[in-house]
Amino acid sequence: MSDAQKSAIHELLRGLDAPDGKGDVVSRGMVSDIFIADGKAFFSLSVPAAEADRFEPFCREIERRVVSIDGIASALVALTAEKAAGTPSRSPQPVPPQQPGRPGQAIRSGAAPAGGSGAPRPATSKPGVPGIDRIIAVASGKGGVGKSTTAVNLALSFAALGLKVGILDADIYGPSIPRLLNLKEKPRSGDGRMLIPLEAYGLKAMSMGFLVDEETPMIWRGPMVMSALTQMLREVEWGTLDLLVVDMPPGTGDAQLTMAQQVPLAGAVIVSTPQDLALIDARKGLAMFRKVEVPVLGIVENMSYFIAPDTGARYDIFGHGGAKAEAQRLGVPFLGEVPLEMVIRETSDAGRPIVVAEPESRHAAVYRDIAARTLAEMDRDAAGGAKAPAIVFE
Numbered sequence: 263m264s265d266a267q268k269s270a271i272h273e274l275l276r277g278l279d280a281p282d283g284k285g286d287v288v289s290r291g292m293v294s295d296i297f298i299a300d301g302k303a304f305f306s307l308s309v310p311a312a313e314a315d316r317f318e319p320f321c322r323e324i325e326r327r328v329v330s331i332d333g334i335a336s337a338l339v340a341l342t343a344e345k346a347a348g349t350p351s352r353s354p355q356p357v358p359p360q361q362p363g364r365p366g367q368a369i370r371s372g373a374a375p376a377g378g379s380g381a382p383r384p385a386t387s388k389p390g391v392p393g394i395d396r397i398i399a400v401a402s403g404k405g406g407v408g409k410s411t412t413a414v415n416l417a418l419s420f421a422a423l424g425l426k427v428g429i430l431d432a433d434i435y436g437p438s439i440p441r442l443l444n445l446k447e448k449p450r451s452g453d454g455r456m457l458i459p460l461e462a463y464g465l466k467a468m469s470m471g472f473l474v475d476e477e478t479p480m481i482w483r484g485p486m487v488m489s490a491l492t493q494m495l496r497e498v499e500w501g502t503l504d505l506l507v508v509d510m511p512p513g514t515g516d517a518q519l520t521m522a523q524q525v526p527l528a529g530a531v532i533v534s535t536p537q538d539l540a541l542i543d544a545r546k547g548l549a550m551f552r553k554v555e556v557p558v559l560g561i562v563e564n565m566s567y568f569i570a571p572d573t574g575a576r577y578d579i580f581g582h583g584g585a586k587a588e589a590q591r592l593g594v595p596f597l598g599e600v601p602l603e604m605v606i607r608e609t610s611d612a613g614r615p616i617v618v619a620e621p622e623s624r625h626a627a628v629y630r631d632i633a634a635r636t637l638a639e640m641d642r643d644a645a646g647g648a649k650a651p652a653i654v655f656e
């Protein structure tokens with residue numbers, strides 16, 4: 263049955279012209295092995311790095327079309343960067359499934375999960391935000407790697423660990439937090455000057471998306487970006503928070519530098535996919551935070567592997583492990599790996615992220631482990647334990 267479905271998927275893909283106009287993706291050898299489990303199809307397309315943006319909508323189109331095949335209820339299609347010539351191809355191998363809730367391997371010894379409150383704030387010359395104990399940025403070198411999904415699930419995990427948490431959506435070009443937390447109303451102003459943040463699942467939330475229509479063109483540049491971000495940070499009644507999580511705009515441009523310079527960040531978490539393409543960008547992200555002397559708390563590998571829903575076998579179809587190796591090489595902590603999982607996307611799209619939608623699931627446990635490790639790194643940093651990593655570009 264599954265072989266017939268794989269052939270049907272190949273057939274369908276052969277009939278689609280790729281967005282670069284160079285013919286179908288099957289004949290060009292761009293399609294990975296296809297896995298089908300429980301009516302879900304999983305596969306990836308290997309594309310040249312420069313073409314990634316163009317191929318993203320094509321993946322969504324394929325996902326929409328393959329459900330017309332008998333027995334396929336849904337599909338998850340991911341992009342992976344073309345490997346450089348001479349790199350041995352890694353064929354996907356099932357590996358033993360992870361225990362639910364078991365912490366992954368921590369690179370540094372002694373990085374035991376710890377509570378976040380009460381630790382001294384790192385020395386900084388930037389003015390703090392009254393009432394907010396610590397602020398961390400969640401960043402990525404490029405868009406689409408799952409930064410916002412990670413940021414919101416991490417924020418909810420910090421809350422689940424007992425902290426008072428806020429989330430600030432600084433991604434002014436493509437704010438995702440209103441959708442991820444299903445927040446539609448506009449924030450009110452209490453005293454005519456300060457805005458009252460919205461609340462969802464115990465998180466206080468503020469996003470540029472609350473203040474502007476989705477249709478409004480976002481032509482924010484230079485000083486406007488700076489003032490918008492500063493306002494969202496300082497002219498919002500955050501109240502008392504143990505932690506404010508800032509969902510940064512993707513990339514390493516002006517807006518990111520502004521945030522990193524303006525905000526007294528206790529640290530940054532970098533999100534990357536395993537693909538070389540995203541890792542190169544992640545390295546730029548690391549270098550940017552280093553430049554502005556913000557400690558990098560670690561790297562999270564997103565869309566790292568997938569677990570077949572029927573057998574529980576784990577498949578590393580997207581070249582899993584790249585971020586961990588990279589973190590090791592750079593001497594930056596590896597905070598954990600998040601699987602590519604339909605339910606993570608579905609819960610996000612429904613405005614009820616997995617950490618609150620399915621708190622008992624193994625995926626929610628993965629996020630809580632990453633949150634605990636992030637807190638441990640912050641405490642280590644605050645105690646003066648972390649060295650700045652050496653960033654080397656080759």
Ligand SMILES: Nc1ncnc2c1ncn2[C@@H]1O[C@H](COP(=O)(O)OP(=O)(O)OP(=O)(O)O)[C@@H](O)[C@H]1O
Pocket residue numbers: 402404405406407408409410411412433436438511512564565600601602603604606607608610611
């Ligand atoms: N681990 C995961 N498993 C399955 N889908 C995921 C996972 N992480 C993210 N996604 C999905 O990938 C898409 C991109 O995620 P998200 O919006 O979080 O990325 P981003 O890096 O913040 O992108 P951008 O910066 O362009 O807004 C979303 O549809 C999201 O639901």
